[in-house]
Structures are given as C-alpha cells and as structure tokens.
Amino acid sequence: MWKFILRRFLVMIPQLFLLSIIVFMMAKAMPGDALSGQEINPRANPAELERIREDLGLNDPWYQQYIRWASNAVQGDFGISYTHKTPVMDVIEDRLWNTVFLALVTLIFTYMLAIPLGILSGRYNDTWVDKTVTGYSYIGFGTPIFIFALIMLFVFGFALDWFPSGGSVDSKVDEGTFAYVVSKINHLILPALSTALIATTSTIQYLRNEIIDNKIKDFVRTARSKGVPESNVYSRHILRNSFLPIAAFLGYEITGLIGGAVIIETIFSYPGLGQLFLSSVSLRDFSVVTAIVMMTGFATLLGTLLSDIILSAVDPRIRIE
C-alpha cells in the first residue's frame, strides 16, 4: 500500500514539472511581460526600459527565466497584477476561498441528492421509482450546465425572486455578524444547487449499477440464508461494497468542480477564481491568468492523486499493475 502511494507520488513529480513548463510557455506566449504590472514612468525612454529588462533578467535564456519563475511560484510569488496593481496572490486569496466554499457546498448537495436516489434506484430496480430516477439522470447527463444554470437563475433569481441573482454576499451587512453568514449561504444555494442537480448523474448511475451487481452475489445470498433482516442486508452487506467506488471518485468530483467553476461563477456573477480567471483573460491581466491556471492545474493533479489512492486502498487489485 505504502509502496503504491510512494510510486504514485513519484509519478506526480514529472507531471507537475511538465505542467509548470507548459504554463510558463503559455505565459511567455502571452503579450506583455513582468514590466507591464509595475508603475513605470510612461515617458521612460526605450534604452532605460531595456536596462530595467536586463536587470530583471528578461533577456536571459528561457531556462534561466523558467527556473526563477518556478522558484518564485513555489514560494507563492506570481508577480504583480496589471489591473489591480497588487501582488497576484493578494488578488487571488479572497476569490480562492469563495470558490472553495462553493465547491464544498456543491459537493454536499451532490451527495445528499445522489446517494439516496442511487440507493432507491438500485434497490427497487425496474420499478417506477427506478425509471423516474434513471430518466432524471439521463436528462441530467444530456443537459449542459450553462443552460440549466441560466434557467435556474431566470426562474429562481428573477421570476420568483427567491434567491439573489449575483455576488457572494449582500453589500449592506457587516462582516462577522450572523446576518453576514446567512447572506453568504443565501448567495451560495442557487449556484451550488444548479451544479449539484446536474453533477449527480454519474454518481447515481454508478451506485445503481453497483447495487444491482452486488445484489446477486454469493455473499448476499449467504447473508439472506443466515436470516439477516432485509434492511441489514442492504446497510451492512450491499451498500458497504457499493460505496467503495463512489468514495474513490471523490477526487475526480472535486477536479470537475474546479473546472466547472468558470461557467457557474460567470453566470451567477459569483466572485470566485473562475470569474476572476475569465475577467483577467478579457483584461489581458496575464500574470493573474498564469497563476490561476497553475494553481488549478496543481489542484486537479492532487484530485486525481487522491482518487487513485482511495481507489487502491479499497481495491487491492489496482495496486498490482
């Protein structure tokens, strides 16, 4: 087990290296350089600008620049934001927490919906309950999230006016008060629910198939013939085995949420990383873009690592390969 985890960690090092090279190349291909973020006398003559460039090492060969960039990035220094005139990490920090909260609430909603529905559908398969749940998950599978989110925003944000239609907190409440927390949660519900209702699909399908597969296995028949009550057959025998792969997909689920944040945050004008990413791309604030791409890339690599480790912990056969 430990050997597998160690090996899996070692695989991640070249991946991380490759990711940073690609992100660095992309940053180089973007117009502008580190100078664009700083306050420089606009009338500075070209010769002086050239001197500053030389001092900053922007004329060095690319691998030297890469090493400097990478060692700064490891310490959390991604340079200066062009639009905000502050260090990139300061711009990102608040947004990062908003995105993390949103992802967390979405994850809770997703499992709160998917697990009971998956169990119902698997336990009573081929009944009308199962058909309804399967129908819902087919529709969820075929619906793009941005259209569903727009419809949710239109119905609950505007037409019914049950939820706020944008932002992450009401501007009138003070930080630290109870009203602040309530307002924050109130702003989270609609985007989180919109994502969750679509994201349940894969978990429901997986859980349903697992339960149906496990139902006819020998250990379940043994349990029944020993006289274990039906509810215990499910809770102790079938469900425990069916949950293993679901637990393993947790990492991939988180990865998907981080990627999906771009769309959902734009629609609900929720000030998170995804929205900051898009607005920075539009404003050509490339030091922020680079930092966000690098961080989400790192987060998704971690997510897959987490999933692989859980998967190998619950299913020893994977470790052999």
Next chain:
Amino acid sequence: MEMKVESGKIIQTKDVSPSGMKIIWQEIKKDKLAMGSLIILVAILVFVYGASFFMDAKEIAKVDFLSIYMEPSSDYWLGTDYGGRDVFGQLIIGTRNSFTISLFITLFTAIIGLSLGLLAGYFGGATDNVIMRVIDFVIALPQLMFIVVVVTIVPVFNVYVFILIMTMFLWTGKARLIRSKALSERELDYIHASQTLGTPHWKIILFQLLPNVSSLIIVNFILNLAGNIGLESSLTFLGFGLPESTPSLGTLISYARNPDVLENKWWIWVPASLMILVLMLSINFVGQALKRAADARQRRG
C-alpha cells in the same frame, strides 16, 4: 471432414445471428424514446440544413438600428436582438454551425483516439506506457481553462483553429476507452491465431481488431457528439468559442449574460437554449439505445 463442414453450414444458415446493423435497428425500433428522438433529430437537421441553404447569412448578420429588441411578430418570428438582427435566422444558422463544427471535432478526436488507442492496446508494453502517460497528463488538466487560454494567445483565430484546439484537448477519453477494449481483445484466440499464421500487425489491427471494437466506437462517437455540442456552445457562451463572424447557438445564449436580456427578452435566449437541449437529449437517447444494442446483456428484445 467434408461431412462435418457441410453439417456445420446447414446449422449456420438455419440459425444465423443477426448482423450488427440489424441489431441496432431492432433495438431502436423497440425503444420508443430513441425512435422518437431519431425522428426529431433528423427532422431538425433536414430543416436547418435545408433552410440555411436558402438563407442569406450576410442579410441576417446585417445590423438594423430601426428594429432593435423587437418582440416576436409576423415579420420576425422570434424577434430581434440588440443589433436588430432576426433571431430566427440566427437560430437556423447557429444550429447549422454548432452541429457541423461539433461533428468535425468529434470526427477528428475519433481518428486520433482510435489510432492511438488501438496502437497502445494492441502492442502494449512500452508503446502503451508512453501513450498512457501522455493521456493521464492531458486528462488531468483543467481543460476548459487551457482551451480559453490557448484561444486567447493564438495569433490567428478562426473556425479551423478552434476545431484544432478543441481536438487537441478532447481526444484522450476516447483513446483510453479504445485502448482498454483493445487490450482485452488482443488476448483472444482469433488474434493469437492470426499472429501465429504470420499476418502482419497492420492487417490484424485494421481488419480484425478494428471491426471488433466498431460498436464501441459508434456508441462513443454519438455520445461525444452530444457532449461536444454542449462544450462548443459553452465556450462560445463564455466568449471564447466561435468568432463573431460564425454565430453559433452559444452566441445567442451569450446575450443572456446581460441581466436585462435574461429577465425581459426571453425570445433571444430561450429558443437557442431549447434547441441545444433538444439536440443534446435526442442524440443522447439514440446513443443510449445503441449502447444497449452493443451490449448483449442489456438488450431489451
């Protein structure tokens, strides 16, 4: 010897198993939802491609400030947008563009995914290892963000470049799927027999392995087509998809990012949203029926 062959033939002609296409057709006929979806899909496509043939794309793209944000009327069946352009015309052109472009993306990803998947699965060993490490890496990237960044930094951006960029990031899932199927297939007797007889690898891959993974390819192709329509329109919705000169369904929906349009001018974004939903769902339902047809255990009839 001869007798045995003879009798074997007789049994075969009596009890011939239905061909692949026949099974698929029977399965769709049995599944009312899939049949309905197929009819709707064909009807929409015939209408859209037929109508766009008679439409003047330039005329539709022309800005007319005298008719801004008009509600649906007999002149403009679905009203007009902020530039006074006919929404119905844009819907037709947009559907055509979205579908055609998604079709090409799916086609190219299928070609790359198929070739690399078959190679990795058939040869295994070092080839498999190299290809799989690349796939693992590309799959783990936050694709949407990378596509947005690449779209922003390419010097020339048009429809062809967009298809290329999308293909670059989307071939991996397919390659992995084909590879795992090819990996199990190559251990079967018919492949071993051919190898013992000295059939060249390329012949085995093209004429024996490929036909045996074809049902998987078709199902995956159709499900991916639906997914790509969604992805293309999402990107265009965000403003990083098709260029303005080629309106897609996402272009119409992107007007709804303006809260005023979203709240008060439903005729601009609702038809395009419904069009995407209908297209994606009907393609998916057909795909799911095919998936059942390809998997003998799940067949309904």
